[in-house]
Amino acid sequence: MTTTQDTHDSRSAPLTFRAGEAGYDDELAGFQTGFAQRPEVIHAAATADDVVAAVRYAAAGNLPVGVQATGHGVPGAADGGVLVSTRRMDAVTVDPAARTARVGAGARWGAVVAAAAEHGLAPLNGSAPSVGAVGYTLGGGLGILAREFGYTADHVRSVDVVTADAVPRHVTADSDPELFWGLLGGGANLGVVTGLEVGLVPVTRLYGGSLAHDGRVTDPADVLRAYAEWTATLPDTLTSSLAALVHPDLPMLPPHLRGSYVVSVRIAFTGSAAEGERLVAPLRAALGPGVGDTVREMPYGESHTIHSDPDFPHAYYGDSVFLDELDVAGVAELFALSGPAADTMHVVQLNHLGGALSRPAPNAVPYRDAGWLVRILSPLDGSAREAARAHHARAFGAVAEHVVGRSLNFAFGGNDRTQGLYDADTRKRLAAVKAAYDPANLFRRNYNLR
Structure with a gap:
């Protein structure tokens, strides 16, 4: 028995939108709002035949082709050419x-x-x-x-x-x-x-969640040191990351989060809850009481609550660097540069790699020997793009000695910068x-x- 989910029906002819036509802006809209795209024509594909027609049209005029499903990873601003919208192909x-x-x-x-x-x-x-x-x-x-x-x-x-x-x-x-x-x-x-x-x-369930601390009370550098020591003891069945951000003072946020600086460890473990409790206990002891602890047994369908990423469209610029090893002092400086002292909001995340990520596979995913990934995502306001880029350069400079490359999955809005994406x-x-x-x-x- 198979299960199929498909919310769109196939059509007999490709659907296209040109600038100025009804439906063009709606079709173009996606999660990323910070980089304007104005293709000459959007081919709204519902079938593979629609994609064939779009590529044939582009090739005939040597028009550049881009692809968009949800619009999370828009590579940057672009004018002209063909955009193939695949959102209808969602079976x-x-x-x-x-x-x-x-x-x-x-x-x-x-x-x-x-x-x-x-x-x-x-x-x-x-x-x-x-x-x-x-x-x-x-x-x-x-x-x-x-x-x-x-x-x-x-x-x-x-x-x-x-x-x-x-x-x-x-x-x-x-x-x-x-x-x-x-x-x-x-x-x-x-x-x-x-x-x-x-x-x-x-996998049907996991033990996971977030341990959150007030970064204005507990020094983020202390959290980082405790986290680094803890990860050295973990089995490959536990995946984790450390994140820090200053929440904006916005009315849609709960009052206790507005303007707060939160440093949190995110955890996902497929072993038993009892074993998970045993593994997490040393970290809890090292960090002491925090402002939130959501680590628990959960059905896998609730795994998105571990990170609670925003689900509304917004503008952002982002980049990342792979590190061969963890320079705690350098990463602590990167966190400090991106914390409350920064001119604008930045979200920083340190991912613990290794385990199965280091195993070879028949694909072009690079930097499998890296031990860590540091990501910075900067919400954009108006013309803040160049300021965000300059901030990333300064912050990543704090760990420059250990940088081996960048991650394609976490390059947001910098398609003019491809260096480092591959060895x-x-x-x-x-x-x-x-x-x-x-x-x-x-x-x-x-x-x-x-």
Whole structure:
């Protein structure tokens, strides 16, 4: 028995929108509001044939092609060209016997989690249920269970893609190993992915949540030191991160959060609650009482509450760096630069890597030897983009000695900066795949491999 979720019907002809036409702005709207996109034409695809038509149209005029499902990972501002909107291609079909899900290009993680849960299974999703599953996976996919199971891309069985010659292809590691390798980690550089088949894991519940502390009372550097010491004791079955942010003073927030500086450890553990309590006890003891403790046994369907990412569209600029090892003093300085002393709000997150993330896989996801990932996301207000970029340069400078690269999944709005997204060997190999399947660089409205 399989479970299928599909909220859109197929149509007989592609739906297109041009600037100034009714529906254009609605179709263009997405989660990221900070970078204006004004394509010449939007092809609203409901089927793979619609994508073929869009790519054929773009190729005829050598027009750049971009792809948008939910709009979380908009690479930057862009004018002209073709945007393929895949939000209607949101079918999710679960095969419980094979422990796989067939995921359409527009499906969101929340829908995949719900469909898999009906069969006692779970996908390797990220922290936000509104994020598009396919785009996330093409960037690698660093999920809430990543140390135990690796990158989401590591579990992909097949990819359906329309390449620059307007040919739909069903790609596996056996049928076309180089294209399969490049699609998983190469983002939107090699074609428009219409769907993929990905493995699921037999997880129905977990022990997880957040330990929150007031950063104005408890020194964030002390939290960082305790966290670093604690992670050295953990099994691969526990994935965690440390985050810090100054909450804005906005009326939609609870009164106790407005203007507060919160430093929190996020935890996800697939073992028993009793074992989870034992593992977390030393951290609780080291940190002392905080302002919030939501760590508990929960059904997997509630896993998004661990991070409680915002679910409303907004403007933001973001970047990240992989670290070969943790320089506690340098990361503490980065946190301090991005805390209450900063001119504007910044969200900082330190991800503990290792475990299954370090295992080789037949894909282009780089920097598997990195031990840590530091992310900074800066909400944008008006023309604050350059100020945010300058702040990131200063903050990441505090850990520069240990930086080995950047993460494609967490590059938001800086498509003019592609350096560091891949190591030299991976970039060279990706460029060769790009030359073979997209020699005219049709797919260039992205973090482009020129």
